[in-house]
Amino acid sequence: MSHLESSVQSLHPAPEGASKQMETTDQIRITTPEKVCGMGHRMKRKEDPRFIRGQGHYVDDVKLPGMLYMDIVRSPYAHAKILNIDASEALATPGVLAVITGKDLKDAGNLHWMPTLMSDTQMVLPIDKVVYFAQEVCAVVATERYIAADAIEKVNVEYEPLPAVVDPFEALKDEVIVRDDKEKKTNHVWHWEAGDKEATDKVFGEAATVVKQSMHLPRIHVASIETCGMVANYDPTMGKMQLYMTTQAPHAIRTVFALVSGLPEHKIQVISPDIGGGFGGKVPVYPGYVVCAVASLVTGKPVKWIEDRSENLQADSFARDYHITAEMAADAKGKITGLRVKTLADNGAADAAANPSKFPAGMYSICTGSYDMKAAHVEVDGVYTTKPPGGVAYRCSFRVTEAVHMVERMTDILAHELGEDPADFRVKNFIKPEQFPYKSPTGWEYDSGNYDAALAKAMDIIGYRELRKEQAEKRARGELMGIGICSFTEVVGAGPSRDFDILGIKMFDSAEIRIHPTGKAIARFGTKSQGQGHETTYAQIIAEELGIPAADVEIEEGDTDTAPYGLGTYASRSTPTAGAAGAMAARKIKAKARKIAAHLLEVGEDDLEWSVDRWQVKGSPDQHKTIQDIAFAAYTNHPQGMEAGLEATDYYDPPNLTFPFGSYIAVVDVDSGTGEVKVRRFVAVDDCGNIINPLVVEGQIHGGLTQGLAPALFEEIVYDENGQNLTGTFADYLVPTAVESPKWETAHTITPSPHHPLGAKGVGESPTVGAPPAIANAVVDALWHLGVRHVDIPITPQKIWKLLRDAGVSD
Amino acid sequence: MIPGEFEYHAPSTVEDAVSLLDTLGDEAKVLAGGHSLVPAMRFRLAQPRHLVDINRIAGLSYVREEDGHLVIGALTRESELEHSSLVAGRYPLLADAGRVIADPLVRNRGTVGGNLAHADPANDHPAVMLAYGATLVARGPGGERVIPVDDFFVGLFESALKPNELLVEIRIPSPGAGSGGAYRKLERKVGDYAISAAAVQLTMDGSMCTAARIALTNVSPVPMRANAAEAEILGEEPTEDAIEAAGRAAAAECDPSADLRGSEEYKRDITRVLVKRAIRAAVTRAQGGA
Numbered sequence A: 001m002s003h004l005e006s007s008v009q010s011l012h013p014a015p016e017g018a019s020k021q022m023e024t025t026d027q028i029r030i031t032t033p034e035k036v037c038g039m040g041h042r043m044k045r046k047e048d049p050r051f052i053r054g055q056g057h058y059v060d061d062v063k064l065p066g067m068l069y070m071d072i073v074r075s076p077y078a079h080a081k082i083l084n085i086d087a088s089e090a091l092a093t094p095g096v097l098a099v100i101t102g103k104d105l106k107d108a109g110n111l112h113w114m115p116t117l118m119s120d121t122q123m124v125l126p127i128d129k130v131v132y133f134a135q136e137v138c139a140v141v142a143t144e145r146y147i148a149a150d151a152i153e154k155v156n157v158e159y160e161p162l163p164a165v166v167d168p169f170e171a172l173k174d175e176v177i178v179r180d181d182k183e184k185k186t187n188h189v190w191h192w193e194a195g196d197k198e199a200t201d202k203v204f205g206e207a208a209t210v211v212k213q214s215m216h217l218p219r220i221h222v223a224s225i226e227t228c229g230m231v232a233n234y235d236p237t238m239g240k241m242q243l244y245m246t247t248q249a250p251h252a253i254r255t256v257f258a259l260v261s262g263l264p265e266h267k268i269q270v271i272s273p274d275i276g277g278g279f280g281g282k283v284p285v286y287p288g289y290v291v292c293a294v295a296s297l298v299t300g301k302p303v304k305w306i307e308d309r310s311e312n313l314q315a316d317s318f319a320r321d322y323h324i325t326a327e328m329a330a331d332a333k334g335k336i337t338g339l340r341v342k343t344l345a346d347n348g349a350a351d352a353a354a355n356p357s358k359f360p361a362g363m364y365s366i367c368t369g370s371y372d373m374k375a376a377h378v379e380v381d382g383v384y385t386t387k388p389p390g391g392v393a394y395r396c397s398f399r400v401t402e403a404v405h406m407v408e409r410m411t412d413i414l415a416h417e418l419g420e421d422p423a424d425f426r427v428k429n430f431i432k433p434e435q436f437p438y439k440s441p442t443g444w445e446y447d448s449g450n451y452d453a454a455l456a457k458a459m460d461i462i463g464y465r466e467l468r469k470e471q472a473e474k475r476a477r478g479e480l481m482g483i484g485i486c487s488f489t490e491v492v493g494a495g496p497s498r499d500f501d502i503l504g505i506k507m508f509d510s511a512e513i514r515i516h517p518t519g520k521a522i523a524r525f526g527t528k529s530q531g532q533g534h535e536t537t538y539a540q541i542i543a544e545e546l547g548i549p550a551a552d553v554e555i556e557e558g559d560t561d562t563a564p565y566g567l568g569t570y571a572s573r574s575t576p577t578a579g580a581a582g583a584m585a586a587r588k589i590k591a592k593a594r595k596i597a598a599h600l601l602e603v604g605e606d607d608l609e610w611s612v613d614r615w616q617v618k619g620s621p622d623q624h625k626t627i628q629d630i631a632f633a634a635y636t637n638h639p640q641g642m643e644a645g646l647e648a649t650d651y652y653d654p655p656n657l658t659f660p661f662g663s664y665i666a667v668v669d670v671d672s673g674t675g676e677v678k679v680r681r682f683v684a685v686d687d688c689g690n691i692i693n694p695l696v697v698e699g700q701i702h703g704g705l706t707q708g709l710a711p712a713l714f715e716e717i718v719y720d721e722n723g724q725n726l727t728g729t730f731a732d733y734l735v736p737t738a739v740e741s742p743k744w745e746t747a748h749t750i751t752p753s754p755h756h757p758l759g760a761k762g763v764g765e766s767p768t769v770g771a772p773p774a775i776a777n778a779v780v781d782a783l784w785h786l787g788v789r790h791v792d793i794p795i796t797p798q799k800i801w802k803l804l805r806d807a808g809v810s811d
Numbered sequence B: 001m002i003p004g005e006f007e008y009h010a011p012s013t014v015e016d017a018v019s020l021l022d023t024l025g026d027e028a029k030v031l032a033g034g035h036s037l038v039p040a041m042r043f044r045l046a047q048p049r050h051l052v053d054i055n056r057i058a059g060l061s062y063v064r065e066e067d068g069h070l071v072i073g074a075l076t077r078e079s080e081l082e083h084s085s086l087v088a089g090r091y092p093l094l095a096d097a098g099r100v101i102a103d104p105l106v107r108n109r110g111t112v113g114g115n116l117a118h119a120d121p122a123n124d125h126p127a128v129m130l131a132y133g134a135t136l137v138a139r140g141p142g143g144e145r146v147i148p149v150d151d152f153f154v155g156l157f158e159s160a161l162k163p164n165e166l167l168v169e170i171r172i173p174s175p176g177a178g179s180g181g182a183y184r185k186l187e188r189k190v191g192d193y194a195i196s197a198a199a200v201q202l203t204m205d206g207s208m209c210t211a212a213r214i215a216l217t218n219v220s221p222v223p224m225r226a227n228a229a230e231a232e233i234l235g236e237e238p239t240e241d242a243i244e245a246a247g248r249a250a251a252a253e254c255d256p257s258a259d260l261r262g263s264e265e266y267k268r269d270i271t272r273v274l275v276k277r278a279i280r281a282a283v284t285r286a287q288g289g290a
């Protein structure tokens, strides 16, 4: 071990705290003055001046000399043989330079297929048949965007329709085989289990109460405001391929492109400029990207491809689509003892999910949630259908949304069935603060938590007991009101290299910090912000560690030629991984700074102590060197024998995931005439450990809650029996706006992560995970006395109307 | 979502617009707010060869009372109606509708004339104007033509306007003493077309309903009056039983089709509920309530 490393270690001893229970507080920790703006300060986002003034730079803003435009011919059928593609009329159109088909890609080196992130394969362009509606069939390259759009109508494709299979239960009958390219003629893709089956069956055998419920978390779409797109710029002279693309994971994409295309990796530069929302939808590689890159290779010119809204909604990866049947067991005292779950995962035409490779169902086995129970067993089967491939983790750490929805619904059903108050029932069954670190029955080790504190705070803010009284009074008058709770546990920050990789690449992340002579800094990270505020948050982490004002730290991400290698931003992993790397790199710099300070002050290193932004002599703080003094010296007066400069890189391999949590309470009123549900109040208490920027955290929660309201009441991708997408525009894919959103009331508790260098946890996805079950539970709570046990989301007025009329309630 | 090729014309007088329409015939479409036409063009559902943009014609945008009528220029934006104190004070049915047509962004562009000329049963103004018994004024090569609203909607997206006619004005009879109106709409989210909606305009004499017009949105292929529902309250005291009967009548006489907004059965029952709510609100207003 080098001297430098050992001093880093002594500054920050190994996370022995990992095995101790963490205290919970409401107080945000602030250790730096306002001008430094380290952790805990409500700093306004550094990136906002550019976004607010319309000066963001997105892929569609990239304009290169001589740039060509690509548009895509898409399948009108969900399942059909391709008999012939006649491009002659399109090619005869002035301005059309090329039509690229699957055959062309095959001839170019078998580029007509590509690997998915889940080690499955997916067509780039088909040769024999299409397997989903709006599938990419071929591409037109033209000198103008408008010419390309007109020309795709002139490509004549002859199809022979085949029967579609839309329902995964039907698909399992194997009457229609989606993937006849595979050796095994079946639509069953994989089977996966977690937990102890025998122990679980035993617990169920001994149970006093068992509840069972089937539910469907429907297909939804991330519907980011910016659609996907690329500008591919191949320079035939230098042999270099520049790819400006909407990607959340630029480095991994570069490696995959190198492996698939055969281009040397140093000749590929992926640039992910500003991104208008990713939410997991910009993790996968879509056929359009590949074809666009090929188009540039073939023409030797820059080529732009930007999806329109309908292409984005119809062909890009979906999220969720889990069909779940769950059972929950309790003993005679109403203590939850076990959970048994069977699940069908509708993958569409390829398993193109974005999960860590060893986890075909992602983190779904976190499904015992916030409750202490003896045993659990979870099964998931992946199925092919003739629908677009996926599914991505939409603002969700790999299927935790599905897991939380299921366990929170089941807990509520069980509480109601036992006649217990859902809040009291949760408290009775929570994992208690003293049980952390907690080993779950499916093998996760929760780092820290205090579920009682978060729920108590939420109940206090909303006035839970009074609301229950109001509900009883209203019910007596025939008015329908419900209160719903969700006390979720999230699992974010993938992840430790022993378990987590994507196509073999370990899921560490990275930071590189350079301090300039005048004490300002630039830092680059392996992640990529899509609205999460990294330019602010990361700067505050560095300010916290080094005392350099956050305003003096420039943050860069997204250019693979300059940023250190990392796995990107999704699954709430940036703060747990790259943020930690930033802190560790800063600590390396701090250790070198100490040597320089000792040299300048002519004292021993051990005589120095750190204070906010300086090394000072113990007992005489007047004798000090600020980080700015030290930075200047690092270039002008560094000790003999020491390297000049002040910079460091860190690749952070987290020892564990982080487990943020929270309690959300929703109050709904139901219109017995129309079936409309109005969310009257919504309180969200989140605990994401130490808070880096409260403003950014609140912003994340506000946005995430609205994206949780979305699937709860509005959003669903709907197909007809022929596999045609009926929700291909925003007229029918109903994204809620500020108007539909209740006033979000947010609050926090703070239970630090014991192993993260800053005690922080991820937070971006908690609200999307926690909001839907809170709302669903509130609706069922309003209708339970009418015999209603469950409603699948989205809870539309029509579904409620049907339940009400069936129960004899009208207006 | 790129429209096909078209030629663009921007006349500055009604006469020029009408003469362009007369020359170009079927190949041309009037462009007003563009919020029904442009989406259709982007999906290439409509591919007009010529667009006649009427936005530069002066004097087509106004809301005022004249000769016992509220007169509205065809190019009046929805947002102008929405913010008109005249409408808010004297025309509660129109004011109700003005707040629930599309969303604020669309209302900044969309015009009252376009909303009617489009003859879309999903649009809100057709039912509103049917309930008011409005008249529509068209200008063609031969001059002005006044069309009673009951004759205006001919088919799905088909109005009584000829291809060479421009809708220039809408006239709503000013409400007399004891009259009141209301619009009740159920939508999936703000900016959505109605699952169903009911427009009611009535007059009360004491406890008796002496005049009633009821019309429905998006539950028939052509914007429709609910005559049977009207009959249940006209000349009657609008008791809860009569109102329920009117709701049931409307549910029976409408002709909704199933789509993502709901099944036929659902839409009928919601129509019943909305008609009842609109009648109750109209009666309250007619009797001087809020």
Ligand SMILES: Cc1cc2nc3c(=O)[nH]c(=O)nc-3n(C[C@H](O)[C@H](O)[C@H](O)COP(=O)(O)OP(=O)(O)OC[C@H]3O[C@@H](n4cnc5c(N)ncnc54)[C@H](O)[C@@H]3O)c2cc1C
Binding pocket: B029, B030, B031, B032, B033, B034, B035, B036, B037, B038, B039, B054, B074, B075, B100, B101, B102, B103, B106, B109, B110, B111, B112, B113, B114, B115, B116, B117, B118, B122, B123, B124, B125, B161, B165, B166, B167, B168, B191, B192, B193, B194
């Ligand atoms: C997202 C969205 C949501 C919407 N929701 C609703 C809703 O909830 N309720 C609702 O009522 N509407 C809704 N609309 C439609 C909107 O109100 C349109 O603005 C309106 O239907 C058409 O008015 P326009 O001025 O935009 O007409 P345009 O789109 O310009 O024209 C529509 C049609 O009318 C013809 N036309 C227009 N003006 C004249 C004229 N003066 N003389 C002759 N012909 C003419 C045009 O040729 C065209 O055929 C919505 C639109 C959008 C985009």
